[in-house]
Amino acid sequence: MTAPLHEAHPSGPGRVLPDTQQGMRRRNLARVMHAVNAEGQLSRAAVASRIGLTRAAVSTLVDELIRSGLLEELGPERPGRVGRPGSALAVSGHGPAGIGAEIGVDHLAVCAVDLRGQVRARAIRHGANRGRSPEPVIDELTELLRQVVAEAKGEGLWPAGLAVAVPGLVARDARTVVRAPNLDWHDTDLGALLPADFPLTVDNEANFGALAELWLGEGTGGDFLHVSAEIGIGAAVVVAGGLLRGTRGFAGELGHVPVRPEGPRCACGGRGCLEQYAGEEAVLRAAGLEPGEDRVGLLAGRAAEGDAAVRRALRDAGKALGIALTGAVNLLDPESVVLGGALAGLAPWLLPSLEAELDRRTAGPACPVSVSRLGPQGPLLGAAHSVVRAVLDDPAAVAERN
Amino acid sequence: MTAPLHEAHPSGPGRVLPDTQQGMRRRNLARVMHAVNAEGQLSRAAVASRIGLTRAAVSTLVDELIRSGLLEELGPERPGRVGRPGSALAVSGHGPAGIGAEIGVDHLAVCAVDLRGQVRARAIRHGANRGRSPEPVIDELTELLRQVVAEAKGEGLWPAGLAVAVPGLVARDARTVVRAPNLDWHDTDLGALLPADFPLTVDNEANFGALAELWLGEGTGGDFLHVSAEIGIGAAVVVAGGLLRGTRGFAGELGHVPVRPEGPRCACGGRGCLEQYAGEEAVLRAAGLEPGEDRVGLLAGRAAEGDAAVRRALRDAGKALGIALTGAVNLLDPESVVLGGALAGLAPWLLPSLEAELDRRTAGPACPVSVSRLGPQGPLLGAAHSVVRAVLDDPAAVAERN
DNA sequence: CTATTTCGTCATGGCCGTTTACAAATTAGT
DNA sequence: ACTAATTTGTAAACGGCCATGACGAAATAG
Known part of the structure; x- marks a missing residue:
């Protein structure tokens, strides 16, 4: 039951299909896509045994998916076992593509990812966006978008949707930026400003970062806590393979x-919140530094040089993080905690005190803490992949669009 | 989808059905049951429009459910609108029953609930179980069970399953009590001690209490935090209509x-945990009372009499609870917080300081805090209802058992 | 008293996965 | 090298299930 939680569209294609024969067909098409995607390469018979249908049924499903350009036949597998070798199937590298975009405080980025998860086109533009009004920024983003879409089309891909990661709070309609303090945007409807050629989804960059970790990260199962710090300190709670949005x-x-x-x-009205100890502003003040551009890089640089004040500030921040995370871990019992975003770059100096605090306060074995290897690329990749997942979740919907 | 999280059985009947026509049929049977159950009384046509199938399809589904004894035809609805009046259907009051049992620190209880949610039989036995070995306690429970099952059979009900609430940690097999400190039980396999006439599920009493609140409580949607204190202070996180188990x-x-x-x-190894301020032992000490039997009743009585020390102790406990809950609310953004179990009885003296703390520390509108009206009955009712839900979730499974 | 609306059911049809059978392609055994 | 066994993919017949459309039944509206 349950609708995929990564679907930001309230009534998007991921909603529960009616339990009629057509809905069954659509779900089975999706199950075939997921099975092939999970293994990268699979024969019809292997798909059948994996999803619990007969070979005959899978044959017709695969035929339909190949005709739609979502699956490709790679030819006979090299035989290793007894019996006739199967014909390898793979998710298409020339069909629909997910377009991801990121509006950062000091950069814009767009990329195209094919169904196989490969980044096939990208464009980045550096430059501070803080305080600029939305229109010119979106115009620049649209230009990057045009470039990436053109490049993707050159490779035989067509855009199945656009997902935009923004550093701020997004309304439930998945189009409107309620407020983005670091950009100084308020109630901005990106749906009205961006080209409407394909389905649009807007979400917080921390959420997309967590989803990227879920889909692309290593070792993380379906339950973890993804902590990042861009605007304040945010934790995305991933449960049962989906985002907990509240x-x-x-x-x-x-x-x-x-x-x-x-x-x-x-x-916020409270006292002694984590942000007062591990927030960007608090850490910079404790380190004796002035706020400026690229504050994270500055901190990491000074810490690497051995600056004692900076190291102490980060150690204290790690300790505060450990205390707050102890509460979260006790409440949620996640499989692991992943440090992403800006925190990933500062991990070498945060981790020791963070883990020490978490260990000390936990009765049994402490919850493992890891550092995202996606780092700053998480949100952009997560955005693009969210479109890809939507295609895998309901291939029939995109097939009939092309 | 998603498998129902209230299913403690790892591979119970609630797991996702294969997407074949038989599975579709089973899911549609379940949808009819849920539709009728939600409204209490519904015509075939109303069910059809509600679940999105045709009247014809619903007719055959209803026929099957009536033949299985899971649905009853109540006869023609009284006509109020134009057109032929429908024939009212209701969930059967004479079919399967959910048997719930509770092993408390100083009582044993068993009850039978029919598919309509009515308690049709019950038996309670008071007496301290702390420190007694499992066998004699289970023998007494089995005796109560026999009485309740006999009484239910007399009313035309047959037991579809047994769910047992225990004050302790239960293994993932939903049979073994890993440890119950207040009973001093360790690694006790209740499946081996209880009669094996029907499916058994064992779970923590706090979990069943939270599920009772979800299914029976008023005003709570699918997302809330259920806080109770029996063994330590436990919060059950209910998300998307299911329990978050970790x-x-x-x-x-x-x-x-x-x-x-x-x-x-x-x-636990930590410092300044909530239990050090709001745990039973801590509150009793702060109130200047000795630990004994019925400690909650003692606290409530003294507080009602106006005992200043007790009131202060409870006020401080409420404050600490408010601080811990602020963190939980910030992390999960639930629809509400519900105080259940022993906390419900102490709510009058805990709530003011708890809510004040929560308000003070929250930026927007604070998360509403309510008190469970189920009180101490929650776990027992939740256990019995969990069996009922399992029947509603897969009526075909029980139909073929009878 | 008739027209209209709604309900429940029946016969028909189409969709979809299963079953059964078979040809193709490989390995194992002699 | 040749046969038997195994596995794959496909085709045809089958059966189950929901949709469609029509019809009688039972109410209201005029």
């Missing part, structure tokens, strides 16, 4: 978990 | 969320 979409506000109940006042 | 089944350990990072040492 009733109002506000879930994951790790930054305002109380760390010291009588600590310094916070803008 | 990777190892340890989710919801609110009692060990850090409230004051440098506070007193806790048995």
